[in-house]
Amino acid sequence: MKWKELEEEPCSMARTIGVIGDRWTLLILRECFLRTRRFEGFQSALGITRHLLAERLKKLVRLGILRRIPYQEAPKRHEYILTQKGLDLYPIMMALVHWGDTHMVDERGRPLLHQHRKCGKDFDPVMVCSECGEPLLAKEVHTHPGPGAQSPLTIAAPDKPKAKARRSAA
Template identity: 80%
Template sequence: MKWDALEDEPCSLARTVAVIGDRWSLLILRECFLRIRRFDVFQASLGITRHLLADRLKKLVRFGVLRRIPYQESPKRYEYILTQKGLDLYPIIMSIVHWGNIHMVDSRGRPMLHEHKNCGRMFDPVMVCSECGEPLTAKAVHVHPGPGARRSSPVHAKAQTPSRRTVRSG
């Protein structure tokens, strides 16, 4: 796999990494979800160079994650707004935040708390099965090749070996 060709790989994770797989893109998305929209505010908040910020914003716009909307004519300036495709990244960002809240906090505790507007309570994100609603864990999921899988993928090879009965503990 070539780093600059990830978007062409027949793998959803590789294609996603092509879009958000560097620290600056993830941090820009964090700022977007915190309702930051303007170049100068991104730069001040992140401490990123103008060139690097412009490059990452351009990439997120090219992939349809953000859209650029003018808010000033002279000089022309833009806001960067999450598209639906960008908003659909929220569970990914929240999963990373949750992992950090569990494994990377210091003695002061979590740097941010998240409140669900509907019920007014602080929450932790949970990934659940779309079919039955049960929480998902790595050990409770089987992966099968989909129609877009490459024939030589490890998932294809595993799918063609005799099946073994999976025993769930707990």
């Protein structure tokens, strides 16, 4: 599969993975949410090669997840700020953190805690149903085709594959 194709697959998750589904991009976004804004800041915080960092930042800007904003004219310099589209990635970040907190901590406990300003307490993120507010469990969710449907996970396609593994772009 070509990774460019991912972004066009009829599966929202595949498309999202096409955008942010690699290690460096995810780590760069972590830094963004921790208020890092400048090239050197990302580079020294992550130890990423400058080459890749430049490339990834360009991609994130092109995709509208970061905005490149000048902060001085002298030698022209810019900083990278999350757009609303980027800020909307927050639930993904929190979900990643929470799984790590649950399954990857060592004896010392969590590296970071999160405090909710609204209520003042340290919290865990919980994913709930927008309609009834109940926490979501995989087993209680039924997936079915929507208007933009047309394949991948939709159905166990009833086209008796003789063998030969069709489907290059699943």
